[in-house]
Amino acid sequence: MPQRAQIVDPTAENLARIAEAIQNGDIAGMPTETVYGLAGDCRSPLAITRIFETKERPSFDPLIVHVGLGHRGLFELSRAELIDLAQIPNPVRDVANRLTRAFWPGPLTLILPKHSSIPDLVTSGLSTVALRMPSHPVAQALISASQRALAAPSANRFGRISPTSAQAVAEELGDRIDWILEGGECSVGVESTVISFENTGEIRMLRPGGISKEELEKAASVKVLDRQGSFYPAAEIAGTPKPEAPGLLASHYAPGKPLFLLPTQISEISDEKLRACLKAPLENLQSRSRGIGILLLSGQPRPIAERISGLVPCPVSVASLSPSGSIQEAAHHLFSELRKLDRDPTVGVILSEPCLSNSGLGYAIQDRLSRASAK
Numbered sequence: 001m002p003q004r005a006q007i008v009d010p011t012a013e014n015l016a017r018i019a020e021a022i023q024n025g026d027i028a029g030m031p032t033e034t035v036y037g038l039a040g041d042c043r044s045p046l047a048i049t050r051i052f053e054t055k056e057r058p059s060f061d062p063l064i065v066h067v068g069l070g071h072r073g074l075f076e077l078s079r080a081e082l083i084d085l086a087q088i089p090n091p092v093r094d095v096a097n098r099l100t101r102a103f104w105p106g107p108l109t110l111i112l113p114k115h116s117s118i119p120d121l122v123t124s125g126l127s128t129v130a131l132r133m134p135s136h137p138v139a140q141a142l143i144s145a146s147q148r149a150l151a152a153p154s155a156n157r158f159g160r161i162s163p164t165s166a167q168a169v170a171e172e173l174g175d176r177i178d179w180i181l182e183g184g185e186c187s188v189g190v191e192s193t194v195i196s197f198e199n200t201g202e203i204r205m206l207r208p209g210g211i212s213k214e215e216l217e218k219a220a221s222v223k224v225l226d227r228q229g230s231f232y233p234a235a236e237i238a239g240t241p242k243p244e245a246p247g248l249l250a251s252h253y254a255p256g257k258p259l260f261l262l263p264t265q266i267s268e269i270s271d272e273k274l275r276a277c278l279k280a281p282l283e284n285l286q287s288r289s290r291g292i293g294i295l296l297l298s299g300q301p302r303p304i305a306e307r308i309s310g311l312v313p314c315p316v317s318v319a320s321l322s323p324s325g326s327i328q329e330a331a332h333h334l335f336s337e338l339r340k341l342d343r344d345p346t347v348g349v350i351l352s353e354p355c356l357s358n359s360g361l362g363y364a365i366q367d368r369l370s371r372a373s374a375k
């Protein structure tokens with residue numbers, strides 16, 4: 001694939017050049033603290049069309065608008081003509097203001113009634129708009145230099161693994177865009193938490209992410225609603241032409257290679273049961289010269305590699321998201337390690353431990369893993 005994109009440092013000169021391109025309807029790769037985004041002026045139909053085409057994203061999947069540091073409350077968002085304050089009931093105003101004060105800038109996206117000046121293309125025809133204030137200094141520098149709120153979905157081709165480094169953006173979209181701003185590895189590593197509101201002010205979590213359910217409940221003193229067991233039952237998504245958070249289609253964040261999920265951590269599985277768990281992945285190996293890539297949530301890779309090598313007739317590579325068992329570190333490495341296994345020519349299939357924790361960032365990790373493994 002011919003590379004077109006240049007990865008450039010966020011110098012004042014480069015920021016000015018890319019900001020000018022954005023003012024003219026162009027788009028660019030932009031680092032945020034969650035994942036890299038593909039950014040364009042949220043009021044430019046040209047830029048929005050380019051974003052959808054570049055990502056090959058279906059037009060029914062709306063974008064998140066990224067705002068500057070000056071917009072840390074509903075009044076400011078309304079003054080900037082991003083939301084329609086008149087449509088927002090008082091209990092929702094209260095809760096939303098508490099949340100923006102607690103978590104902005106940061107990995108929380110709020111769904112609110114949109115201002116009429118936001119193009120329907122951005123919101124896929126919905127009357128609401130998704131808003132977030134990123135904390136990454138380079139994202140803020142670009143918003144400030146372009147003097148625009150920036151629509152930015154994750155900078156991957158639709159349905160694929162989100163990029164957490166500039167190099168990963170180049171792998172995904174390097175043949176289709178001109179500029180990628182270098183911002184280092186994303187600190188959080190999974191996307192923002194997306195929430196909407198009931199008229200009572202209760203919060204509905206549409207996508208688990210960088211801010212946990214527990215943190216939201218504590219800051220807002222209201223209940224966070226989710227759907228028991230599974231957030232987004234497949235039937236509900238499949239039966240709705242305009243799902244509320246359509247980015248949450250069953251198969252998402254998928255590596256190119258088949259990904260299988262273990263029922264529990266490898267250390268808790270007997271050899272006999274592990275052999276049974278390895279059967280389906282082995283059957284999916286196209287060639288015996290390729291092997292199995294194992295993704296551990298925690299612990300040391302070496303002993304697991306030795307154990308599994310004794311059970312299978314093919315090469316085994318093992319990666320650990322956090323040898324020390326930190327959930328933050330696991331989230332930080334999730335997409336980059338999946339991407340490495342996906343690229344590794346000796347790996348034919350991936351077998352991952354599940355993340356059985358239903359709280360904190362564990363919820364977001366499990367959500368991404370089960371989506372990645374959906375067939």
Ligand code: TXA
Pocket residue numbers: 032034035036037038061062063064107109111123126128129130132134152153154155190191192193194206207244245246247248
């Ligand atoms: O962390 C993030 O949120 C990253 C970085 C780049 O900021 N962005 C990101 O964007 O993950 P994207 O497009 O990959 O995911 C946006 C999600 C989708 O699931 C989309 O359906 C949902 O937000 N969304 C956007 N607007 C919505 C709306 N009006 N109502 C409900 N869901 C909405």
Ligand code: MG
Pocket residue numbers: 153154162247
């Ligand atoms: Mg995405």
